[in-house]
Amino acid sequence: MQLIPITATPSQKLSVLLAGQNCQINVYQKTTGLYLDLAINNVPIKSGVVARDRVWLIRHPYLGFVGDLMFADTQGTSDPTYDGLGTRYLLVYLEASDL
Numbered sequence: 001m002q003l004i005p006i007t008a009t010p011s012q013k014l015s016v017l018l019a020g021q022n023c024q025i026n027v028y029q030k031t032t033g034l035y036l037d038l039a040i041n042n043v044p045i046k047s048g049v050v051a052r053d054r055v056w057l058i059r060h061p062y063l064g065f066v067g068d069l070m071f072a073d074t075q076g077t078s079d080p081t082y083d084g085l086g087t088r089y090l091l092v093y094l095e096a097s098d099l
C-alpha cells in the first residue's frame with residue numbers, strides 16, 4: 001500500500017510511478033461527485049470513475065493496470081470531496097499483493 005500525494009484543489013493532474021508503471025492520474029470535482037481518470041504512459045486505462053470511500057477504482061486486471069486505487073476517508077465513511085483531499089481523504093495505491 002502506498003499513499004499518493006494529493007492536494008485540496010478541485011482539479012489536479014498527477015504523474016507517479018506505481019509498481020513500475022508510469023501513471024498519469026487526473027482527479028476532478030463535478031457537481032455529481034469526485035472523479036478520477038487513469039492513464040499509463042499516456043494511454044487511457046479508465047476515465048470518469050466516480051470516487052467512493054474505500055471502493056476500488058480500477059477493478060479489472062485485464063485493463064493492464066497492476067494493483068488498484070482507492071480513496072479512504074480518515075474520519076468516517078463519506079465519499080471524498082476535493083476540499084478534504086490530502087488530509088481527510090487519502091488516495092491510496094494498493095499493490096497486487098494487497099488485493
